[in-house]
Amino acid sequence: MRHARGLAKHPLVFASKLVASVVSVAVVSSLSIAAIALADVNRNVQQNSQVHLVQQKTGTAAPVTKAVEPQATALAGEFNVLLVGTDTRTGQGAKFQNRADLKASSGAGNNDVTMLLHVNAAHTAATVVSFPRDLVIPIPSCPSPNGGWYSAMSAQMLNTSLTYGGLTCPVLTIEKLLDIDDINYAAEISFDGVAAMSDAVGGVPVCLATPINDPYVGLKLPAGTSTIKGQDALAFLRSRHGVDDGSDLARISNQQNFLSSLLRTVTSAGTLSNPIKLYQLAEAATQNMTLSDTLGNTQTMVGMAVALKSIPLSQITFVQYPVVSDPSNANRVVPDSYGASVLADAIQKDQPVVLSASTGRGTVLAGGSGGTGGGTGSTAPTTPATSPTTPETTATTPPGEVQLTRGATGQTADQQTCTKGVTGRPGE
Numbered sequence: 146m147r148h149a150r151g152l153a154k155h156p157l158v159f160a161s162k163l164v165a166s167v168v169s170v171a172v173v174s175s176l177s178i179a180a181i182a183l184a185d186v187n188r189n190v191q192q193n194s195q196v197h198l199v200q201q202k203t204g205t206a207a208p209v210t211k212a213v214e215p216q217a218t219a220l221a222g223e224f225n226v227l228l229v230g231t232d233t234r235t236g237q238g239a240k241f242q243n244r245a246d247l248k249a250s251s252g253a254g255n256n257d258v259t260m261l262l263h264v265n266a267a268h269t270a271a272t273v274v275s276f277p278r279d280l281v282i283p284i285p286s287c288p289s290p291n292g293g294w295y296s297a298m299s300a301q302m303l304n305t306s307l308t309y310g311g312l313t314c315p316v317l318t319i320e321k322l323l324d325i326d327d328i329n330y331a332a333e334i335s336f337d338g339v340a341a342m343s344d345a346v347g348g349v350p351v352c353l354a355t356p357i358n359d360p361y362v363g364l365k366l367p368a369g370t371s372t373i374k375g376q377d378a379l380a381f382l383r384s385r386h387g388v389d390d391g392s393d394l395a396r397i398s399n400q401q402n403f404l405s406s407l408l409r410t411v412t413s414a415g416t417l418s419n420p421i422k423l424y425q426l427a428e429a430a431t432q433n434m435t436l437s438d439t440l441g442n443t444q445t446m447v448g449m450a451v452a453l454k455s456i457p458l459s460q461i462t463f464v465q466y467p468v469v470s471d472p473s474n475a476n477r478v479v480p481d482s483y484g485a486s487v488l489a490d491a492i493q494k495d496q497p498v499v500l501s502a503s504t505g506r507g508t509v510l511a512g513g514s515g516g517t518g519g520g521t522g523s524t525a526p527t528t529p530a531t532s533p534t535t536p537e538t539t540a541t542t543p544p545g546e547v548q549l550t551r552g553a554t555g556q557t558a559d560q561q562t563c564t565k566g567v568t569g570r571p572g573e
Contacts, residue, residue, distance in 0.1 A: 195435055195436070195438070196311060196312040196331065196333075196435060196438065197313070197437070197438050198313050198316055198328075198329065198331060198437050198438075198439065199288060199313060199317070218447075218448060218451060219268060219448055219451040219455070220445065220448030220449050220451070221448075222266045223263070223264060223265050223266040223495045224263075224329065224330065224449065224452075225262065225263050225264075225327055225328045225329065225330070225492075226261070226262040226328070226330040226331065226332065227260070227261055227262075227315060227316050227319060227328050227331040227332075228258070228261075228262060228331070228332055228333075228334075229256040229258060229259050229307060229312065229315050229331070229332075229333045229334075230256065230257060230333070230334055231255065231257070231307060231334075255278070255304040255305060255307055255308055256303070256304050256306060256307035256315050256333075257278045257304050258275075258278070258400075259275075259278070259303055259304070259315055259319065260273055260274065260275050260276070261273070261276070261319055261323075261328070263492050263495075264449070264452055264453065264456070265495050265496075265497060268452040268453075268456060269456060269460060269497070270456060270460040270462070270497035271453065271456050271460065271461045272462050272491075272492065272497070272498050273404070273461070273462065273463045273464070274464055274466055274488065275397045275400065275463065275464070275465050275466065275555075276303055276319065276322075276466045277303070277393050277394060277397065277465070277466065277468055277478055278302065278303060278304035279302055279303075279304070279393055279476065279477050279478055280302065280303040280466070280468060280477075280478055280479070280480070281300050281301065281302055281303075281471055281474075281477045281478070281479050282300070282301070282322055282479070283297065283298065283300065283301075283318075283321065283322075284297065284298045284301050284303075284305070284309065284314065284318050285297050285317050285318060285321050287306070287309060287310030287311075287313060287314035287317055287318075288310060288311075288313055288314075289310060289311075290310070290311045295309050295310055302477065303315075303318065306318045307333075312331050312333050312435060312437065313331075315331075316328050316331050322480070322489075323489045323492055323493070324489060324493065325489075325492060325493055329439050330439050330440055330449075331436070331437040331440075332434045332435065332436050332437070332440065333434060333435040333436075334433060334434050334435075338429070338430070338432075338433025338434060340374075340375045340376055340378065340379050341429035341433055342426060342429045342430055343373065343374040343375060343378035343379075343407075344374050344375050344425075344429070345422065345425040345426040345428070345429040345430075346374075346407070346410050346411060346416060346422060346426055347374070347422065348372040348373060348374035349374065349378060349407050349410055350370050350371070350373075350406055350410070351366075351370065351371060351372075351373055351381060351402060351403055351406055351564065352369070352370050352402070352406075352511050352561060352562065352563035352564070353366055353370075353371065353564050353566060354368065354508075354509050354563035354564065354565050354566075355368050355565055355566040356368050356566050357381075357384060357387040357388065357564065357566040357567075358387060358566065358567075359380070359386050359387025359567075360386075361384075361385075361386045361387075362379075362380040362383045362384050362386075362387070363376075363380055364377065364381060364384050364387060378403075381399070381403060382399070382400060382403055384396065384399065386567065387566055387567055388507045388564060388566065388567065389506055389507040389564075389565045389566075390506065390507075390567070391567055392506070394465065394468075394478075394505070394506055394507075395505070395507030395565075397465050397505055397507070398465070398505020398506060398507040398508040398554065398555070398562070398564075399505075399507045399508065399564050401463040401505060401508070401555055401556055401562070402507075402556075402562045402563070402564050404463060404558075405458075405463060405556060405557070405558045405559075405560060405562070406561070408558045409458065409558065409559070411426070412458065457559070458557065458558040458559035459557050459558070459559045460497065460557070461557060461558035461559075462497075462498055462499075462500060462555060462556075462558075463555045463556055463557070463558070464488070464498065464500065464553050464554070464555035465505055465554050465555055466480070466488065466553070467480065467481035467485050467487075467488060467549075467552035468481055468485075468552065469481045469552075481550070481552045484549070484550035484551075484552040484553055487549055487550055487553070488549060488553055490547070491547040491549075496546060497545070497547070498547050498548075498549050499546050499547065499548050499549065500549055500553065500554070500555055500556070500557070501548070501549055501550060501551045501553065501554075503551055503554045504554060504555070504556055504562055505554045505556075506554070507564055507565055508556070508562040508563060508564050508565060509562065509563055509565060510556075510560060510561070510562055510563075511561040511562060511563050
């Protein structure tokens with residue numbers, strides 16, 4: 146049995162920008178900005194498609210789609226994409242090249258962000274599940290990038306899986322956790338990609354219920370709405386000490402605040418009607434990601450984008466994987482057996498999900514929000530629950546949709562939430 150490595154001091158908390166990038170790629174292609182623009186994106190995709198996935202139950206390779214000229218045709222059926230954010234400092238510029246940073250995380254790094262995007266077969270709903278980095282679960286045997294296989298582990302933190310087996314290992318780990326065998330697409334993003342993509346859309350507006358002052362990542366923002374990009378966007382997504390109780394779970398809801406705003410920005414008329422901005426977003430995304438070889442052509446990414454474009458923001462649900470405190474370590478979490486099974490069953494059966502009346506612990510709904518789901522504020526406890534949660538009783542859950550438990554907190558993409566800063570910090 147191997148032991149998990151020490152935690153990095155300043156983990157990257159971000160990955161799901163692929164949702165925005167594939168939308169942008171589709172629009173860039175459909176508008177035919179210029180042959181050179183599409184050629185650039187194609188080249189980036191080909192150069193960054195490096196990881197060959199295997200499937201959990203069969204051990205066979207995930208199917209690779211053939212490279213063909215992109216067409217505005219939706220990818221058929223349901224599909225799953227795993228998105229990971231590495232905290233590695235290697236190759237991330239002088240800001241992260243000091244000895245302390247490189248000692249904290251280098252090489253492959255830890256997957257301190259792990260998100261699953263599930264799009265249903267009807268292309269009417271999408272679920273984005275965030276898995277806590279401190280989640281202690283079994284990690285299956287994973288292929289080593291250098292050949293051979295790592296042995297399985299019965300209980301390790303999720304964020305060690307990238308270090309042990311590269312991008313394939315988080316894929317196999319989440320497949321095992323959810324008992325599925327069809328995560329055929331995966332992408333990894335690092336620090337420099339976060340800054341580039343936020344710049345490409347001209348900044349992302351974020352709402353703060355109270356100020357954030359986090360000297361650990363160099364972020365200080367006032368209450369109200371701020372438009373952030375570049376290193377400020379990166380710091381916002383990395384901030385843990387500046388959000389609510391300083392926990393990783395609070396930081397997940399902070400991510401959901403940012404990502405929902407990003408999606409609203411990308412799908413706004415001002416962005417969709419600006420070919421230059423769209424191309425810059427597609428270029429930034431494809432330059433700064435490591436992709437599975439199943440994403441090795443723009444046809445696949447365009448197909449995903451066309452499927453996503455038909456889904457209303459109110460039907461794109463960001464949800465935190467339900468957890469409870471680890472009985473053997475108060476600083477770790479384990480799956481909430483009932484709540485996790487409800488969520489996993491919905492994904493297995495390709496059913497849309499409905500959130501209970503709670504945002505994540507690090508956010509509250511903005512006053513007068515036009516969102517259609519969720520609740521009126523954070524009702525999550527200050528520490529993870531220690532017993533399984535149950536579904537909220539409701540008479541309004543549409544047929545065919547699954548009501549999640551109270552532990553599966555989150556928001557829909559059309560909802561505006563506001564991050565709660567840590568109170569009592571200097572300058573607040």
